[in-house]
Amino acid sequence: xxxDVYEDFLRLTGFEEEEMPEYLPxxxxxxQKLGLTEEDFRFAVxxxxxxxxxxxxxxxxxxxxCFVKETIDLTRAGDYxxxxxxxxxGILPAVLHFYYALKLTAPDKVYVSFPDIFLTLxxxxxxxxxxxxxxxxxxxxxxxxxxxCALNKTRYAARRLDIIPxxxxxxxxxxxxxxxxxxxxxxRLYYDPRWKTYITRLPHDQPLGTVEDEVASRVEYLARQMRxxxxxxxxxxxxxxxxEKISEVIGIxxxxxDKLSELARLMTADPQPLGAISGRLFWEPLFCPFNTGIxxxxxxxDITIREIRQRVASKEGILPEGAPKLLIYSIxxxxxxxxxxxxxNGVGVPLSEFFILTKKQLMPPSFDDPYMAAAEGWLRTSxxxxxxxxxxxxxxxxxxxxxxxxxxxxxxxxxxxxxxHRLLSRMVEEKTKLPVFYIxxxxxxDRDYSLxxxxxxxxxxxxxxxxxxx
Amino acid sequence: MNILExxxxxxxxxxxxxxxxxxxxxxxxxxxxxxxxxxxxxxSGALPYLLCRGGQPEPPDAVIPYMLRFMSPYSRxxxxxxxxxxxxxxxxxxxxxxxxxxCHESRLADLFEYxxxxxxxxGIPPDWEKSLSRDYxxxxxxxxxxxxxxxxxxxxxxxxxxESTESINKIREILSKINLLRKRRPPIGGAxxxxxxxxxxxxxxxxxxxxxxxxxQELQKGGSPFPKEAPRLLLAGHVVGVGDYxxxxxxxxxxxxxxxxxxxxxxxxxxxxxxxxxxxxxNLGDTYYLERTPPxxxxxxxxxxxxxxxxxxxxxxxxxxxxxxxxFEEIYDMECAIIAKEMGKINIPFLKxxxxxxxxxxxxxxxxxxxxxxxxxxRQRRV
Numbered sequence: 001x002x003x004d005v006y007e008d009f010l011r012l013t014g015f016e017e018e019e020m021p022e023y024l025p026x027x028x029x030x031x032q033k034l035g036l037t038e039e040d041f042r043f044a045v046x047x048x049x050x051x052x053x054x055x056x057x058x059x060x061x062x063x064x065x066c067f068v069k070e071t072i073d074l075t076r077a078g079d080y081x082x083x084x085x086x087x088x089x090g091i092l093p094a095v096l097h098f099y100y101a102l103k104l105t106a107p108d109k110v111y112v113s114f115p116d117i118f119l120t121l122x123x124x125x126x127x128x129x130x131x132x133x134x135x136x137x138x139x140x141x142x143x144x145x146x147x148x149c150a151l152n153k154t155r156y157a158a159r160r161l162d163i164i165p166x167x168x169x170x171x172x173x174x175x176x177x178x179x180x181x182x183x184x185x186x187x188r189l190y191y192d193p194r195w196k197t198y199i200t201r202l203p204h205d206q207p208l209g210t211v212e213d214e215v216a217s218r219v220e221y222l223a224r225q226m227r228x229x230x231x232x233x234x235x236x237x238x239x240x241x242x243x244e245k246i247s248e249v250i251g252i253x254x255x256x257x258d259k260l261s262e263l264a265r266l267m268t269a270d271p272q273p274l275g276a277i278s279g280r281l282f283w284e285p286l287f288c289p290f291n292t293g294i295x296x297x298x299x300x301x302d303i304t305i306r307e308i309r310q311r312v313a314s315k316e317g318i319l320p321e322g323a324p325k326l327l328i329y330s331i332x333x334x335x336x337x338x339x340x341x342x343x344x345n346g347v348g349v350p351l352s353e354f355f356i357l358t359k360k361q362l363m364p365p366s367f368d369d370p371y372m373a374a375a376e377g378w379l380r381t382s383x384x385x386x387x388x389x390x391x392x393x394x395x396x397x398x399x400x401x402x403x404x405x406x407x408x409x410x411x412x413x414x415x416x417x418x419x420x421h422r423l424l425s426r427m428v429e430e431k432t433k434l435p436v437f438y439i440x441x442x443x444x445x446d447r448d449y450s451l452x453x454x455x456x457x458x459x460x461x462x463x464x465x466x467x468x469x470x
Numbered sequence: 471m472n473i474l475e476x477x478x479x480x481x482x483x484x485x486x487x488x489x490x491x492x493x494x495x496x497x498x499x500x501x502x503x504x505x506x507x508x509x510x511x512x513x514s515g516a517l518p519y520l521l522c523r524g525g526q527p528e529p530p531d532a533v534i535p536y537m538l539r540f541m542s543p544y545s546r547x548x549x550x551x552x553x554x555x556x557x558x559x560x561x562x563x564x565x566x567x568x569x570x571x572x573c574h575e576s577r578l579a580d581l582f583e584y585x586x587x588x589x590x591x592x593g594i595p596p597d598w599e600k601s602l603s604r605d606y607x608x609x610x611x612x613x614x615x616x617x618x619x620x621x622x623x624x625x626x627x628x629x630x631x632x633e634s635t636e637s638i639n640k641i642r643e644i645l646s647k648i649n650l651l652r653k654r655r656p657p658i659g660g661a662x663x664x665x666x667x668x669x670x671x672x673x674x675x676x677x678x679x680x681x682x683x684x685x686x687q688e689l690q691k692g693g694s695p696f697p698k699e700a701p702r703l704l705l706a707g708h709v710v711g712v713g714d715y716x717x718x719x720x721x722x723x724x725x726x727x728x729x730x731x732x733x734x735x736x737x738x739x740x741x742x743x744x745x746x747x748x749x750x751x752x753n754l755g756d757t758y759y760l761e762r763t764p765p766x767x768x769x770x771x772x773x774x775x776x777x778x779x780x781x782x783x784x785x786x787x788x789x790x791x792x793x794x795x796x797x798f799e800e801i802y803d804m805e806c807a808i809i810a811k812e813m814g815k816i817n818i819p820f821l822k823x824x825x826x827x828x829x830x831x832x833x834x835x836x837x838x839x840x841x842x843x844x845x846x847x848x849r850q851r852r853v
Contacts, residue, residue: 141804141807141808141811142803142804142807143803143807145824146797146798146799146800146803147540147798147800148800148803148804174596174597174769177573178572178573178596178767178800178801179800179801179804181596181769182767182769182800182801182804183804185769185770185771185772186772186804186807186808189772189773189808190807190808190811199596199597199769200597201595201596201597201603201769202595203570203571203576203593203594203595203596203606204570204573204576204593205570205576205579205591205592205593205610206591207583207589207591208580208583208584221602221606224602225602228600228602386580387580387584388583412538412539412540413540415538415540415541415572415573415574415577415798415800416573416576416577418538419537419538419541419573419577420537420538420577420580421538422534422535422536422537422538423536423537423580423581423584426536440539
């Protein structure tokens with residue numbers, strides 16, 4: 001009898017035999033909706049997953065399983081909508097407390113998702129098959145040549161291809177780039193008049209070096225914007241979230257974040273015990289709400305921490321002991337081969353700067369009000385603030401985790417997050433005297449910057465790092 | 471010397487004039503963007519200088535060691551000339567006010583600060599329909615006023631603000647009158663009207679005003695340099711920078727006439743006057759932020775902008791639209807698709823041109839062919 005690659009895929013992603021009858025038909029149905037073929041599954045099972053994800057670890061398999069369950073759920077969003085469940089979208093980066101609080105308040109009445117980042121991760125990270133979505137967007141109004149963000153194209157294409165329904169409200173956080181929020185305006189005017197949006201924005205007007213979380217007027221303005229947006233979203237879908245639900249979410253978030261800090265600490269052990277991509281997956285629920293919740297991921301994280309502790313204790317690593325390690329601005333499982341090339345060349349990129357926390361971020365908020373606390377937290381985050389303050393935070397992270405250097409780049413599609421990297425490179429290098437590199441590339445979409453195109457650049461960086469450390 | 475050439479001469483010699491004024495103790499304030507009111511700068515006793523250059527490929531390239539290359543060549547140009555050592559004004563500026571309405575402008579402000587140029591940012595929330603955002607802009611104007619007062623040592627009094635507002639209103643009024651002459655067979659084309667707008671930023675109002683009035687009289691009396699059958703075109707997009715005249719000139723050299731513009735920057739937006747009674751600061755904020763057509767970055771904006779364009783097409787009897795876009799301006803790129811669709815609905819020919827300020831001979835040949843073909847198509851539809 002021929003192998004069933006769908007079943008093989010589910011086994012590889014942590015599903016138990018007794019779960020198969022329930023999930024196998026659902027997964028087949030979801031795959032069909034996403035445009036995935038048997039060939040795509042064969043590729044995922046035989047190549048993509050074993051190459052880039054530590055599927056030998058139970059925790060990683062279970063984590064991948066959470067992504068599969070969320071994918072199935074995403075493809076059901078249209079059915080949810082027909083049943084009267086309110087559909088709420090957002091884009092990253094956002095403070096997820098509000099989205100999770102909606103879910104916590106009315107679990108059966110609301111569906112929350114950031115469909116673009118989630119689909120990008122699943123389609124490219126697990127199947128390397130995001131291109132048809134991107135091409136759909138490029139054919140229909142978001143042209144290829146302007147270096148538009150793959151996430152925005154994916155959100156638009158997912159709607160066009162009827163993978164996702166129109167939202168009851170897409171509460172868009174425009175605290176970073178301009179293109180994210182404007183894409184929602186584009187979708188509504190160009191394709192789907194039912195694509196309802198509420199926009200929340202913050203001007204980038206703070207002088208270099210301003211410690212933004214200490215500027216009271218800025219924290220207050222951002223908090224008011226957050227409150228205004230969240231109230232609008234609640235009004236739109238008719239669900240009132242008590243403030244204690246937000247506090248409850250913050251508690252869950254902190255518990256998960258504490259465990260992530262432990263994982264981050266383990267990831268920087270010498271020798272590096274786990275590949276960067278496998279580790280990075282655990283950060284996803286902090287930046288993209290899972291309608292299926294984070295409990296499954298927390299369990300997977302507990303298992304992984306146990307497994308990695310064992311590796312650290314037995315000095316088992318994916319790299320030789322003493323290998324150079326670089327802090328990378330952001331690495332994402334959507335394009336998993338970037339980290340892999342570093343690792344194949346004897347250099348670790350165990351953590352993404354974007355996702356690790358400074359000492360200040362780990363401190364409790366100065367405010368009881370959940371909006372003020374969220375605003376302060378946002379303005380304590382390196383990627384959200386002016387490059388002067390951002391570079392200070394990056395330098396702290398380099399020192400805390402004892403990195404040998406840093407890699408910026410891979411964000412060339414983002415006119416906010418990606419645009420200051422060359423400047424940041426100079427600032428960080430001037431301050432730390434560590435080697436700092438810049439790679440022009442794209443974290444989500446590898447059609448332009450293919451593996452072969454970037455290999456030479458990455459190999460050169462690795463050579464330099466090994467020579468410096470020799 | 472004709473009046474346009476006289477105005478050009480005033481604009482050309484503005485840096486020298488500013489240098490002289492600076493020697494006498496007058497502060498010179500550079501500014502970037504349509505949300506920075508010149509009225510405030512004049513009222514503080516300083517002299518304004520609009521940073522709005524464009525049209526050459528080297529200045530944006532000079533910024534690449536410090537910034538992502540997929541950023542607007544227009545924004546990059548505003549510091550690129552300085553980095554190349556060929557900007558006569560930026561080094562002598564006492565203050566540079568940068569509006570921060572989008573990522574391109576904010577990153578430009580980062581670079582000004584990195585290079586230790588005296589910079590102040592003016593935050594512009596793009597979610598303009600909220601009272602929260604309107605209040606923010608008003609507060610930003612108050613903050614800018616404080617900064618200007620500290621710089622010049624002068625108080626921005628109601629009297630001074632009224633005078634400067636009235637003075638700029640007069641410039642707007644006369645430009646508006648000249649613009650409206652183009653509703654009939656245009657006595658002045660878009661290439662010159664855009665230049666005229668530029669010149670209007672680089673001279674003292676009391677010197678400019680009589681010349682603009684003379685020009686208006688002359689244009690009113692004179693005929694049109696364009697043949698009757700010349701297709702009437704609307705030039706739309708972000709900005710035609712000072713010096714970026716290749717495309718407008720090419721359009722008119724190819725047999726078309728730019729009868730109207732729809733550009734967010736580098737133009738006076740002269741149909742809106744700032745009220746000079748009541749709370750002047752509030753008037754300034756309301757006109758600049760709320761009353762004018764929202765720029766592309768505002769949200770929501772595109773539906774309203776499409777309607778405004780349709781109004782221009784109707785009022786100025788437009789035969790076709792040329793969308794002039796600068797490379798990597800992601801918001802205008804998306805808006806272009808919306809506008810193209812809307813133009814399709816009303817059966818107006820639409821051409822998208824994209825520029826990275828690369829006007830070499832190799833680049834000009836295909837550009838010329840596209841413009842000529844478009845104008846020919848539009849002309850054939852007219853007959």
